[in-house]
Amino acid sequence: MLIYYGHPFSSYTWKVLIALYEKEIDFDYRSVDPAFPDHMPELRAHWPVGQFPLLVHDGVPYFESSIIIEYLDHLAAEPRLIPQDFDAALKVRFFDRIFDNHVMGRMQAVVADAIRGPENHVATIVEQSQAALETVYGWLDKELAGGGWATPHGFTLADCAAAPSLFYADWVHQIPERYENLRAYRARLLAHPSISRCVEDARPYRAYFPLGAPERD
Structure with missing residues (x-):
């Protein structure tokens, strides 16, 4: 399963969430809100800069929202969010x-x-x-x-x-x-x-x- 780090109020978190919801991909959503203090250290272990959103698949981290969405198109071709043409x-x-x-x-x-x-x-x-x-x-x-x-x-x-x-x-x-x-x-x-x-x-x-x-x- 994909692990997704972000915050529900974050604009760039939304950007990727929308793609995940469009494609109906299952993922483990780990909010970095202070109410979940373990999640930010986990994120930083993958990406020391500490920026989110961050997607982890099979232990490999993907960051930057547009790149993550392009990777999601690779994982689930439909509906395509970046046309092939x-x-x-x-x-x-x-x-x-x-x-x-x-x-x-x-x-x-x-x-x-x-x-x-x-x-x-x-x-x-x-x-x-x-x-x-x-x-x-x-x-x-x-x-x-x-x-x-x-x-x-x-x-x-x-x-x-x-x-x-x-x-x-x-x-x-x-x-x-x-x-x-x-x-x-x-x-x-x-x-x-x-x-x-x-x-x-x-x-x-x-x-x-x-x-x-x-x-x-």
């Missing part, structure tokens, strides 16, 4: 990077500023991150004008990345109403069974969010 796969990987770097990354910069506390607040970081989110929201709104999922290739790695990044980014810098396509896409994501499961499982941990978790989701 080169052009389609490139499109999916492109959107995966957009959501991780330009949505998730900017959101996390604002969250990290809040965690540092008011005495270490850096207004420039927050302002630049929120401005960058506004820009990428506008770009995504145009790209997603056709409805459906992130790419024309069904539910993929790109949507696994989009769900947690847009979920939390909207808490940091709410998607304006004028971006109807992006708001509708976020709503479709949150209604999808594998994603709604992550939302509900994370609900008990919302007090961890340093900016205060809104009640709308």
